Amino acid sequence: MATDSGAPTGSFRLSMLLYDSRYRSLTIQVFAFFVLMFGAAWLVYNTKTNLEALGKPFGFDFLFNTSGYDIAQRPIEYSSQSTHLRAAMVGLLNTLILAVMACVTATVLGVFAGVLRLSNNWIIARLMTIYIETFRNVPVLIWIIVTSAVMSESMPPPSAFRGADPSASMILWDSVAVTNRGVYIPAPLVEHSLGSLNIPGVQLSLDAIAFLVVVALSIWVNRRVLAHATKVQNATGVRPATWWKSLLILFLPAIVLLYAMGFHLEYPALRGFNFSGGIQMRNSLIAMWIGLSIYTAAFIAEIVRAGIMAISKGQTEAAFALGLQPGKTMRLVILPQALRVIVPPLISQYLNITKNTSLGLAVGYMDLRSTLGGITINQTGRELEGMLLMMLIYLIVSLVISTVMNFYNDRVKLRER
Amino acid sequence: MSDQATSFVRNDMLPPKEPPSSQVGVVKWARENLFGGWLSTVLTLLSIAAIVYIVWHLFPWFANGVWNADSLTQCREILNGATGACWAVIRVNWLQLVFGFYPPELYWRPILAFVLLFVAIAPVLFPSVPRKLLWFSGLYPFLAVWLLWGGTVWAPVLTLAGFVLGYLVLMAAGSLGTVIATGLTIAVPVLFWLFALGPLDDFLQGVIPLEIEPVASRDFGGFMISVVIGVAGIALSLPLGILFALGRQSTMPIIKWISVVFIEFIRGVPLITLLFTASLLLNYFLPPGTNFDLILRVIIMVTLFATAYMAEVIRGGLAALPKGQYEAADALGLDYWKAQRLIIMPQALKISIPGIVNTFIGLFKDTTLVVFIGILDPIGRASAIRATSDWQGIYWELFLFIGAVFWIFCFSMSRYSMHLERRLKTDHR
Amino acid sequence: MKKSVFLGTLATAALVAGYASATTLEDVKARGSLNCGVSTGVNGFSAPDANGVWQGFDVAICRAVAAAVLGDPMAVNFVPTTGQTRFTALASGEIDLLARNTTWTFSRDVDLGFTFVGVNYYDGQGFMVNRALGVSSATELDGATVCIQTGTTTELNLADYFRVNNMTYEPVPIETNAEAQQQYLAGACDVYTTDASGLAATRASFENPGDHVILPEIISKEPLGPLVRQGDDQWADIGRWTLNALVAAEELGVTSANLEQMAAGTNNPEINRLLGTEGTLGEMLGLDAQWAQRAIAAGGNYGEIFAANIGEATPIGLARGLNAQWTQGGLMYAPPFR
Secondary structure: OOOOOOOOOOOOOOHHHHHHHHHHHHHHHHHHHHHHHHHHHHHHHHHHHHHHOOOOOOHHHHHEEEEEOOOOOOOOOOOOOOOOHHHHHHHHHHHHHHHHHHHHHHHHHHHHHHHHHOOOOOOHHHHHHHHHHHHHHHOOHHHHHHHHHHHHOOOOOHHOOOOOOOOOOEEEOEEEEEHHHHHHEEEEEOOOOOEEEEEEEEEEEEHHHHHHHHHHHHHHHHHHHHHHHHHHHHHHHHOOOOHHHHHHHHHHHHHHHHHHHHHEEOOOEEEEEEEOEEEEEHHHHHHHHHHHHHHHHHHHHHHHHHHHOOOOOHHHHHHHHHOHHHHHEEEEHHHHHHHHHHHHHHHHHHHHHHHHHHHHHHHOOOOHHHHHHHHHHHHOOHHHHHHHHHHHHHHHHHHHHHHHHOOOOHHOOOOOO | OOOOOOOOOOOOOOOOOOHHHHHHHHHHHHHHHHHOOHHHHHHHHHHHHHHHHHHHHHHHHHHHEOOOOHHHHHHHHHHHHOOOOOOOHHHHHHHHHHHHOOOOHHOOHHHHHHHHHHHHHHHHHHOOOOOHHHHHHHHHHHHHHHHHHHHHHHHHHHHHHHHHHHHHHHHHHHOOOOHHHHHHHHHHHHHHHHHHHHHHHHHHHHHOOOOHHHOOOOOOOOOHHHHHHHHOOOOOOOOHHHHHHHHHOOOOOOHHHHHHHHHHHHHHHOOHHHHHHHHHHHHHHHHOOOOHHHHHHHHHHHHHHHHHHHHHHHHHHHHHHHHHHHHHHOOOOOOOOHHHHHHHHHHHHHHHHHHHHHHHHHHHHHHHHHHHHOOOHHHHHHHHHHOOOOOOOOHHHHHHHHHHHHHHHHHHHHHHHHHHHHHHHHOOO | OOOOOOHHHHHHHHOOOOOOOOOHHHHHHOOOOOEEEEEEEEEOEEEEEOOOOOOOHHHHHHHHHHHHHHOOOOOOOEEEEOOOHHHHHHOOOOEEEOOOOHHHHHHHHOOEEEEEEOOOEEEEEEEEEEEEEEEOHHOOOOOOOEEEEEEHHHHHHHHHHHHOOOOOOOEEOOOOHHHHHHHHHOOOEEEEEEEEEEEHHHHOOOHHHHHEEEOOOOOOOOOOOEEEEOOOOHHHHHHHEEEHHHHHHHHOOOOOOOHHHHHOOOOOOOHHHHHHHOOOOOHHHHHOOOOOHHHHHHHHHHHHHHHHHHHHHOOOOOOOOOOOOOOHHHOOOOOOOO
């Protein structure tokens, strides 16, 4: 080893591109960049040649043609006369609806299962272990198909509800009908509608907006009241009773609004071949929802358990030493800390749910993949454009979810000082 | 004091009394673990009720199972109105569920490959197995490919020869510096495969014809295809994942940027879209006229998918390493690859083992999605069976069977990962 | 599959850009087998039997083509395709011929870039319902739940039919015939709609076929036929004329039973030209003189194939109807072999 110090000086030689660590990384990067560009050019060239050989133009015009097919579950107005673009939007909305539903139930189920697995109760802890190990070690596709098979094979058909002495009957005071075509639940309706807001492409119900605004306002006012009570408590040591104020503020405005709009429930009733009225949750939706929820809940349960176990016992003991009750210990000491461990893996579970909604084609759920990536591609023969667009949409949805959740994660993260 | 009568109590200690019956044995255990409060009591009772209900309903179904029948109708006749499973569907179809349409007289080949798989992974899994077996692990992929697909022995042998060639070049060119050595190590074998492999293969086949009966990919099916795709994906995604994890950690912006885009893209789209890309779009991206095996395309896509997840897991392991480790490696004067090989990777991989195994489990479960692109994996076989007039309307038995097999694979993998975690933990202290 | 998959990958990785693609006929001959796309399983049309050997009406076309081109009716690789994957499989060259009850439509022929080589079955879309529903006409189906196979023309026909008749319906999209069958039997849909032949095939596989009725309305024309990629006329001709040979054989009375005797030479010049004892028709196709002989020997003439797979003597029990020879009042009409 030479002992001289100081940077080597002298003129630049070509070999320095390889041996001098200052230039070497540049060489490698330039090389990598060229390889990448060459690869990309090669792909584009091949695609172009292949498309030309097949006589297919590349373009997204087909999105504006009439789709010609019907979709059963349509959150926005759609018919077979609408465009393929509209069908894709219906599919995207169906994907999102399913994802949100499954995320909520999976979280609830998962938190319960995770906490119960740590319970002192021997039998329930064992049961939860069995649940978790069974569900997470079997492919989700099997759960979805089995749920769908159970729904369609063992629930009564609508015709079983008919006649003087039907073999099946509706449950929950005649408000919910469980059939092998799906579950019919009452639909919330208003008599004096405020109309709807027409943004091109989407119709927003003003009723729902009004309701949400009122609820949001109530919550905000309630927070102010609570903050005020805390302030009084800090100043005087006595906390003014707030529960009745909270109840009043939270519920009264909403009830008044609903009453004014003439809110009522529309119950499903058997008419012709099927039930009509109410909201139909189709078999495909139920199968996807239940299948995804119970499968992902097993993972969330493990995440929750790991999160709680990661908090050292000293925290609980310290909280008890401060005189906090077990409930408050959980709420004020354990959970906020556990949440930091729980949230990051929870984000990836939510992403997994969103991506797994694409398994809808196993049960005929009309999600983005089945509309844009399925029937549209098949009827128009535009695989390349359809697949690219679909991937792009999934990518955007994933990125949005992870951005939002990472924002939340930053908020609960430990502030290091 | 001595004459004073001491009040005598007792000479010996009383034997300890039995604790009250509520504090010992089953009663105590039950009080603590089953009835420790009203909530716990309610939960216990509910659970017991649920268990009894389930067993009550399922037991007869299992117990009355029919094993010998040719169709569901026959099953029902045998059961004569009683509830019972029709396991005959598994008995009749299980060879197809396991092997698909693989030629029956060649079943020994996948079975042998499967058995050898355990021999090959044993030295990786268990430290007590002699290290020399690692040689076999290295040879195994080529052997397995040959056994499963058949054909001439020279193609896998020559492919292997390419790797050996690469290693020799690496040894020989070591003095030329890292960049040149790495470049040559990659370039020489690739050139060998591209230009020398085909002619050499034909030549050797002409001189010493060693060939077993070839089997086309489309004859693969059932659990065999799941295991083939799963194992190939697992074996290929780990090294690729390490490369992308390093790429993402790299200080070179372009390399880092490429890795990030790749990882985030793959993680952002569902596997099923990648599989459809493999079956619908790959032919657009390749030169006209090229057409290769669907299963191979699927393996590539599944590998890419697992690679992105693997890269993130390993990146987590890399990030968890103290910076001092990198600095120490630099201080010793190790070059990048040596530092990675000797210092960084052994530690980072150890930290990421649970994540790696979880990725493997996920990958193995995800192999079921290939059914959507027309590969007859167990689920595909099951729906084909359900479509025949003999077995129309059967589902529980088939899916229980398939689920149970997957469960055994995945559960044992997760147990192994726990075992490994414990073992490495003690190593650490 | 002589070269292993490994070589396949490497060859691909080798960026063998744009190597001259040979004609389909040369490819098939070099490969020694025909890649034929079929459905994943419709009884009578294409389904593997218990030994994994594909059987059926569509399968017979593949076998006839393989026999004509390669001399071996068993030299066929059957590639099961769903309604969604079939066209890409053909466009990408994964299969050489698609014989999967595919409807010949304008856009498929012109826009998707395929060539239909003929019609092997004249069909139409029908409805099947449970007898217990008491429905006797499709016009009574307002509000019904309908099972359809996605990716097929039936989906579009159905939407049109209900819209034109001012009726509503609830579509249940399903990937394969098997699932549709199952959903229908479980009562998850009131109606199953697909090509009438498919309905008959499906109904035949039910435990109690009598419990289900096929409604009289046929709401569309569905000429089903094999298709090939556009741009290789020679290959399309081989497909077209193999099909025509089968039809002509029936018309001329050539059956698998009397084939050998006829091949020795007859006094009917058309039979002689067909069977290659006269003229050079095979040569014009790029095949040898006995091509049609072998195609007919593979499974018999059109009538025999029909009778063996879907005819009235089989569980499917379809009448010839439109698919009878033109001389019998049907539409099967082979152009002259001349």
